[in-house]
Amino acid sequence: MRLTIGLLFLGLSILAKAQETFPQNGASDKDLIMHAFTHCKVHVDWETTIDDATLLIHHGKVVACGQDILIPKGAVVEDLTGLEVYPGFIDLNSSYGMPKVERAPWDPKPQMESLTKGAFGWNQATKPEYDAAHNFVHDADAAKAYREKGFGAVLTHRKDGIIRGTGTVVTLGSNEHLNVILENASANYSFRKGSSRQKYPSSLMGSIALLRQSYYDLDWYYSASDIRETNLSLSAWKSQMDLPQFFDTGNKWDVLRADKIGDEFNTQYIFFGNGDEYQRIADIAATQGALVIPIDYPAAYDVSDPFLARMVGLDELMHWENASRNIAYLVDANIPFAVTSEGTKDAKEFFANLRKAMDHGVDESTLLKALTFTPATLVRAENVLGKLSAGMQANMILCSGPIFEEGTEIYENWIQGERFVLKDRKALDLSGNYNFTLESTMYELKVKGKRGENKGSIQLIDSESGDTTTVDVTINADRDQVNMKFSLKDSHYDGMLRLAGTIHMSSTIWDGKGQAPDGSWFDWVAVKQGIEPSANVDTDEDENGGEEEDISTAQDYEIVYPFMAYGRSHLPEAQTILIRNATIWTCEPEGILEKAELLIRDGKIAAVGRDLNLNLLFPKEVIEPIVIDAKGKHISPGIIDEHSHIAVTRGVNEGSQASSAEVQIGTALNPEDINIYRQLAGGVTCSQLLHGSANPIGGQSALIKLRWGATAEEMLVENAAPFIKFALGENVKQSNWGDYNTVRFPQTRMGVEQVYYDLFLQAAEYDAVWTEYRESLLKITRKQRRQGYEPEAPRRDLELETLAQILRGERFVTCHSYRQDEINMLMHVADSMGFRLNTFTHILEGYKVADKMAKHGAGASSFSDWWAYKYEVRDAIPYNGALLHEQGIVTAFNSDDVEMARRLNQEAAKAVKYGGVSEEEALKFVTLNPAKLLHVDDRMGSIKVGKDADFVIWSDNPLSIYAQVEQTYIDGRCYYSKSADEQQRKAILTERSRLIQKMMNADEKGAKRKPSPKQVRHYHCDSEFDESND
């Protein structure tokens, strides 16, 4: 690729005059004349400045720049004394000049296949074949807006789809043929499917799976010998692999998500960020990726209506206050970054926001680097753009002073030697007081205002009364020509006077002719009285927003994790704790221990029992625990929710196909879901996050501990047994989805069975091919190896691979199920295919086939008492749990509901009420039994020495309606305590009030934003959701 750049560069330098290949109409312009700018301060690059420099440009490029440059004869020389020259800025996040993305009209019927015509890939959201350079068209209005912000070039691409095709670097001049300076400059990606209405993918996790599968397909397409298909998408994509790879993200978590994909495929993406990176700066830095960040800081909300203001979340208030610190955080963390103007509405906002970053200690050269050198380097155009040294494109900005300083004017933005005037730099500063003589009468003329925007006034003093009146004078000055009009009423004139004339000697003297109200002509002259009001006084007072911004660097703000209500500046630490006098529900054969003790150490349960003797237990160590007297309190293991959908973002169902085994819930976690904290307060320590139930084979599950404040990766339970969600019944056959969803197979229970057989047979065959391949690898002889022989790898298919794991017993199934017939059916499928169904979840008619389930070896995770919400749960009974339990089935109760998960202990108590399960056994329905179902009972689910210190301190018997959680521990760390929660409530109120006051005082220009709180979205199994609509 570097070669291409070089060639392109060479080509342009020879053929500086564009369109050499084009026929000429009229005489030829050979572009002979060179331009020399003298006596200016040139910022050659972000770290180098030359005072009193000469800059030579010719054929759209810099010829030379320095102090002792000989100006060739026949050059146009422009004296830029007092001015500064900067390299033009580069914006990498742009779709400048790209055609508008059109979306097909909405059709209620699901679109199963791609509408893209031709030999392209199967999914409409992947379009690597899209070539930005081929589609680029100069857009005069958009270019002008960029130039006003100081930009000279952009990387532009079409923001549509998951694999988006190439980006091209173009300058912001007026001629496509000159402007495209780097034809193929980037490959671009996102998680959004964009204009595609094809059903797949319909979720974030689906987008991720699609992207991963595409990478594997690409590998295969170029390594397999026997390929039957032609796939133009893949061949186009292949050619982009050596380009810089840009990933457009939606928030800070997306950056981490994308980076993980990059790691899998040996790709370091450059991320289009979002301005919230400071909230997780260490994790962002750990990606080692460069960022392109926006500076479109959120505007203040209109919080004047206290009712409406409640809808503004604390996180939004906090972000409003701190968004301008983002750059300072990036600098501190040594993250390479470029700044994009995307999202800033005009030059004024753009520069004002850059200055806000400077208020937090960011210096000019850092910003300049982020607007020139870094973006140029990221698109490998550092030898073409971003500097003003010899050979570079003549993209340069002429301004009145330091470019980021308030009041500095940008006069001209030159693009490849093409001059674009933003403001007349030769406009005279007319302000001052003048002795203004009309014919022979003297007045005083006061002129105020900015260069080029002067306003005048005449003071009239009544000779008799001495009263002063002020007459406004309209002044129009164009270069050195001036005309004025005003109305006088005195002893000399009565009516409108019009004057025209010339300005001399840097506005010391003006003179000319005027026409009096009576039509007679007269001479006039204005002579400056001396230097009065300063030329550059900015009368625009709200430039600063009138805001008393704290000037502070990144470090002195304390970030809370997560960055929202109930976030904490420090995560809890694992402590050594001895809890005494508690009633401990061990969920072990020891049963319920009265007046017992529990010792927690290094995140594990170190001892449990009555009258623990620490010296005896730990003879070689001195244990000095924090002692908690839990008199009257109960301790239970942490509650484990076998079926949850909290902390999942942008879609819990990838229900677009009958099987979506390739999608992973773990790739779409949102660790900032308040329900994590709320459920901690209900004693939940571990949740299995399941795919929804929209299709027979759903996606891979994620098991998290509710480590509030951690990242998604940190919440995942280490070495958890892999699971996948299956589903049966009305949801998978789309019974309640309306009249249009009658297309996707299956639509009946009969079809559901066949989906399983078909896919498992495919998976078995797939597995056999891979087994054969692996064996052949082992059989390679030394000689073959020396000759470079290698057996050909089969295509990797993430879906079949996952199903094959089930067949091999390496992945467990949790199956959403209601009716006995289909439960029975699936057990037959599993038996015949040689695997065991681990868990039936919901399993509301499990009681009808409990004996068969026991025989098969399946566990059950049920609702305690839900029923009648659809036809298939008409026979659901609250005695289900008790009956299953009595048949020896490992039985759990789950939530599948954000609210119920807060009080699963109460649900467990319903096993006592309905069917008379003992209290001790009932508590296991939400602790040990789900731990068993999830294959984590070796470390969770009971109070046993050596297990994770995940437990709850209750105010009462945990099965009582009156029991409240006092403390919840995970890994020996106190993640929730009632007393700390009380403190946080107060802190939230204080912080919120402070921010609202500050927001009210923020006198920002323009309309403030209307409050728009985050969408509250609670997932259940049935939740269908289209990622593209988010």
Next chain:
Amino acid sequence: MKKIASVIVLLGLVVSIGVQGQTAPSSAQTESILLLGGTAHLGTGDKIEGAAIGFENGKITFIGSEKNVDPASWDRVVATGGKHIYPGFIAPNSRLGLVEIGAVRATRDYNEVGTFKPHVRSAIAYNADSEITPTVRANGVLIGQITPAGGTISGTSSIMQFDAWNWEDALLVEDDGVHVNWPSVYHKHYDKGKISIEKIKSYDQQLQEIESFFTMSKAYCDYTGKQTDIRLEAMRGLFDGTKHLYVHAHDMKQITEAVSFKKRMGIKTMVIVGGRDSYLVADMLRDNAISVMVQCPHTVPRYEEDDIDLSFKLPKLLQDEGVLFCIENEARMSEINARNIPFLAGTAVSYGLTYEQGVMAVTLSTAKILGIDEFTGSIEMGKDATLFVSEGDALDMRGNDLTHAWIQGRDTDLDTRQKQLYRKYKAKYDAQK
């Protein structure tokens, strides 16, 4: 062990009732009944330990101590020693009987087409043979306000008791009130992939329409022409005090506007249903004598920064401010979850109410708000003998275990189709042993 014993008792019933089919309503009380011993929670805020509660001809005729009663003078004495006696719990704002299977359209009868439909009456659509109602009854909920939904004026509710052959039998109060869904102040707004919630542009317009409809309804009270407008006719009771106006509203702004609307319109009795923000305007509600059917305590708070237990403690917050309130349970699947109303009260007790206040929040307070406290809602002399006996604390899952329930003195069957299925399969597995 006690549980197993009761299961055996139930198993005994199988024979007499049969596995299939419905439980039959009971006939009117003929013999006088005395509940002797145990704790009687009267619903009034008081309780009697060692209680004796007697009733005849469907009415409560004796309330006292077990020491001061002569059991011999009663036809039937039920030993309730160690047990708990409660007035029947009430499910206000309920869809029971109007829907059987939520996902099956054919069984949904709670939401009629239209915007202003006060003339639509729930009473006649009430399915007295619903299989859901017996499961609710079996946990102590014996009365409900059956309420239509949807539109701006969703219709007219009626109050039914849960042991009836048909809707006519079930009626306690026909057409007790009109329900208004106060327009949402905010709506979801989709723009360029971002979702926001903004004040609804048509909000003012919708208020105008409500105001206009009420103004016409009021004028119609004095209309002497010969024609009839059935919609306006249905509104008449709001102005003479024979019907309550139930305003379903959560947001502070909705509630505030509704209160001033009441004053402006001269509505006699207004009740806020839901009232998520009612605690923020509690003084205003109290001062204007507006009561609240407070939203299901088992609801997650609306805002991230809300106190995490806000929904749990909402009843206590209103109690402290002296607002008359009761607990309702509108939420997802509220009809099946009506059987958990006792535990909603239990939660409110856990989060601040005294125990008897908790009982009151699902009995007498509900009856007062519905305007039926003259004859039911508590264990008081002369009131309907609508009450039940539980083995233990009925507000706790572990204690809620009904042995008897009477509705207007009729001995109510506590069996359910679910219990029948339980017995059926229990017997199957027991036989396999």
